[in-house]
Amino acid sequence: MPSETGATSGDAAVSAARLARPSAGWALLTSELSVLFRRRRTIAMLLALAAIPVLIAVAVKLSSSPPGPGEGPPFLDRITQNGLFVGVTALVVSIPLFLPLTIGVAAGDTIAGEAGLGTLRYLLLAPAGRVRLLLVKYAGAAAFCLAATSSVVVAGAAIGVALFPVGPVPLLSGDTITVGESVVRSLLVAGYVTISMLGLSAVGLFISTLTEVPVGAMAATIVLSVVSQVLDSLNQLAWLHPWLFSHYWLDFTDLLREPILWTSFADNALLQAGYIAFFGALAYGRFVTKDVLS
Amino acid sequence: MxxxxxxxxxxxxxxxxxxxxxxxxxxxxxxxxxxxxxxxxxxxxxxxxxxxxxxxxxxxxxxxxxxxxxxxxxxxxxxxxxxxxxxxxxxxxxxxxxxxxxxxxxxxxxxxxxxxxxxxxxxxxxxxxxxxxxxxxxxxxxxxxxxxxxxxxxxxxxxxxxxxxxxxxxxxxxxxxxxxxxxxxxxxxxxxxxxxxxxxxxxxxxxxxxxxxxxxxxxxxxxxxxVGRAYVRLRTPDADAARAVLASLRLDLDDAVGAQAEPAEHRQSTAQGADAGEEVVSAVLPLGSPAPEAIVAALVRAEVRVRGFAVEGASLEERFVALTGEGFDIAQ
CATH class of the missing domain: 3.40.50.300 (P-loop containing nucleotide triphosphate hydrolases)
Structure with a gap:
């Protein structure tokens, strides 16, 4: 009771007064984002992702014979005609492994990283609030998904514009769109891929509440992303495919048709939302009752 | 309250x-x-x-x-x-x-x-x-x-x-x-x-x-x-007579504790043999026992040569060790 504590000392009165008006608590989110994105590891991962489109573009530029139609990863053959395809090609290349790898690191580190350092107990003693901390941590992981995807797309656009001709973009459906619209489509694709990774992030968050060893949580998350893709490639398990979080990962190409096929976007968003709800609930159930002994 | x-x-x-x-x-x-x-x-x-x-x-x-x-x-x-x-x-x-x-x-x-x-x-x-x-x-x-x-x-x-x-x-x-x-x-x-x-x-x-x-x-x-027990520590050449007196006053003779807490300078002097025959007698002073001066008076009446007499409270350390046990074993 603040009224009782006020009598003990001047300091006590001050702290009792402080209790009356807690702030909304956005400072923790700001702090989480700044700690995450100023960390050398995060920056290194984003730079590595940005290097993928650069490598692709430089390799294509330097090779004497441009890739023929249908050679290499999808869209590779179009890069020489239009630099705006570099980002898309790089996404196709990074989605199966590189992107989930970095996202597994970011998501697996969320709670386990704090537990491993021991800072988890001090955050909880502050008190951050367990639910609030979980939400902030997930928001940080989601922000990393966006940053990771964006760094591939933006670096791809930049290197594409620098090395190749830029003009109206032919779409998969055969229609052609202006450069301006192609930028909009690139942003849509970045959004699609970001959303695609949110389910994996939720899985990572949950695994992260299970352990005090961040590397374990990271590895488990990455392994699950590979397992999901392997299962998705087995025709015998067709019934399972629509439930796998990686099922729609490469369907962002539907955004490159005219008119846009929104069904895969909607299906993907729904699936990812389901993963977020399910694994978010598991993480909540685990973390709220967890004994923090690290 | x-x-x-x-x-x-x-x-x-x-x-x-x-x-x-x-x-x-x-x-x-x-x-x-x-x-x-x-x-x-x-x-x-x-x-x-x-x-x-x-x-x-x-x-x-x-x-x-x-x-x-x-x-x-x-x-x-x-x-x-x-x-x-x-x-x-x-x-x-x-x-x-x-x-x-x-x-x-x-x-x-x-x-x-x-x-x-x-x-x-x-x-x-x-x-x-x-x-x-x-x-x-x-x-x-x-x-x-x-x-x-x-x-x-x-x-x-x-x-x-x-x-x-x-x-x-x-x-x-x-x-x-x-x-x-x-x-x-x-x-x-x-x-x-x-x-x-x-x-x-x-x-x-x-x-x-x-x-x-x-x-x-x-x-x-x-x-x-x-809460810790107090001790009486007595230096005398007439140890046996002293023990008899202390026992009659209902003090608990407790040599083990006395030896453990024996002051270092005294141990040295006995070792040198300067006071050959002199001993330290310690006893626990229970609640309700006579005042220290009364104990000394009783000793002197019994012709015990009192060369040193002290009442010492148990240090917190003794109390701590008594409560938690000694040694390096981690409690299971």
């Missing part, structure tokens, strides 16, 4: 079948500096974790600053500063950035004063010069200081410091003691756990002693000392 800053009733924490904390009833009065003593592995840190809501109690109740925990954790913890099981920080952030980060977690800590409060906390523990250095480069003692600074980021009504002088040099230890005293003078209740008795004796007003998960003694430091 004294208000209690910390109160636990039958607090128990089991890990599997083993009870790390077994039904303890802590009572820490407001304004006290409470030393929470016990050997390694006696359940001190587990008690603190449960008390502050980091771990759930298996059974029993905790109330802190008059509020039930962990139900009112959100209202209580902002008023409590804590250092639990050593400091922990982000090694890739500077000392000041670490404090900033942890302070943002407290919704009651105003962001407008954050930088000032961080700077003041760093100054208070003597870390201002290292504020911009990455914690990776800190020594153990510096981390320990930073941990204490974290507990002092906001004005607190209660400070819980788990082994605050771990890793500190003698100078740092003295500074921590002075800090604790000055905080107590400001009216903050301080709960400090330690396995070092001397530390507790020097800065605490109250103490509780843990042994193998149980609270075996608790109270004001003076009361705890008083």
């Amino acid at each position: 004294t208000e209690l800053a910390i109160e636990t009733r039958g607090l128990t924490k089991r890990f599997g079948r083993q009870a790390a904390v077994d039904g303890i009833d802590l009572a820490v009065p407001r304004g006290a500096v409470y030393g929470f003593l016990g050997p390694n592995g006696s359940g001190k840190t587990t008690t603190i974790r449960v008390m502050l809501g980091l771990a759930a109690a298996t059974s029993g109740e905790v109330s802190i600053l008059g509020e039930e925990m962990p139900r009112h954790l959100r209202d209580v913890l902002p008023r409590v500063g804590a250092l639990v099981e050593g400091p922990a920080f982000y090694p890739y952030l500077s000392g000041a950035a670490n404090l900033h980060r942890l302070d943002t977690a407290d919704r009651h800590a105003p962001s407008s004063t954050r930088s000032t409060r961080v700077a003041r906390a760093l100054e208070r523990v003597g870390l201002s010069h290292a504020a911009g250095k990455r914690v990776r480069a800190y020594s153990l003692g510096m981390k320990q200081r930073l941990g204490i600074a974290n507990a002092l980021l906001s004005p607190r009504e209660l400070l819980v410091l788990d082994e605050p002088t771990n890793g500190l040099d003698p100078q740092g230890t003295r500074e921590v003691r002075a800090l604790v005293r000055s905080l107590a003078a400001e009216g903050t209740t301080v709960f400090v756990s330690s396995h070092l008795l001397a530390e507790v004796e020097q800065m605490c007003t109250h103490a509780g002693v843990m042994s193998a998960g149980s609270l075996v003694a608790q109270g004001g430091l003076d009361d705890l000392r008083r």
Whole structure:
């Protein structure tokens, strides 16, 4: 009771007064984002992702014979005609492994990283609030998904514009769109891929509440992303495919048709939302009752 | 009625079948500096974790600053500063950035004063010069200081410091003691756990002693000392006659204890043989036994040559060892 504590000392009165008006608590989110994105590891991962489109573009530029139609990863053959395809090609290349790898690191580190350092107990003693901390941590992981995807797309656009001709973009459906619209489509694709990774992030968050060893949580998350893709490639398990979080990962190409096929976007968003709800609930159930002994 | 800053009733924490904390009833009065003593592995840190809501109690109740925990954790913890099981920080952030980060977690800590409060906390523990250095480069003692600074980021009504002088040099230890005293003078209740008795004796007003998960003694430091038995120590060449007199006065002759606590300078003199034939007779002075001068008078009447006579209270250390047992075995 603040009224009782006020009598003990001047300091006590001050702290009792402080209790009356807690702030909304956005400072923790700001702090989480700044700690995450100023960390050398995060920056290194984003730079590595940005290097993928650069490598692709430089390799294509330097090779004497441009890739023929249908050679290499999808869209590779179009890069020489239009630099705006570099980002898309790089996404196709990074989605199966590189992107989930970095996202597994970011998501697996969320709670386990704090537990491993021991800072988890001090955050909880502050008190951050367990639910609030979980939400902030997930928001940080989601922000990393966006940053990771964006760094591939933006670096791809930049290197594409620098090395190749830029003009109206032919779409998969055969229609052609202006450069301006192609930028909009690139942003849509970045959004699609970001959303695609949110389910994996939720899985990572949950695994992260299970352990005090961040590397374990990271590895488990990455392994699950590979397992999901392997299962998705087995025709015998067709019934399972629509439930796998990686099922729609490469369907962002539907955004490159005219008119846009929104069904895969909607299906993907729904699936990812389901993963977020399910694994978010598991993480909540685990973390709220967890004994923090690290 | 004294208000209690910390109160636990039958607090128990089991890990599997083993009870790390077994039904303890802590009572820490407001304004006290409470030393929470016990050997390694006696359940001190587990008690603190449960008390502050980091771990759930298996059974029993905790109330802190008059509020039930962990139900009112959100209202209580902002008023409590804590250092639990050593400091922990982000090694890739500077000392000041670490404090900033942890302070943002407290919704009651105003962001407008954050930088000032961080700077003041760093100054208070003597870390201002290292504020911009990455914690990776800190020594153990510096981390320990930073941990204490974290507990002092906001004005607190209660400070819980788990082994605050771990890793500190003698100078740092003295500074921590002075800090604790000055905080107590400001009216903050301080709960400090330690396995070092001397530390507790020097800065605490109250103490509780843990042994193998149980609270075996608790109270004001003076009361705890008083509970300890007093001894009579007598130097005489007529040991047998002296023993007979002491026994007739209903003192417990207890040579083992006497030998153990024998003053060093005396042991030396017997070893030199300067007082050949002289012996030290000790006996426990039970409650209600005659006054010391009456004992001496009785000895002299019986023609015992009294060359030295002293009544010594049991030191807190003897009491501590008696309660927790001696040796290096970690309690199971």
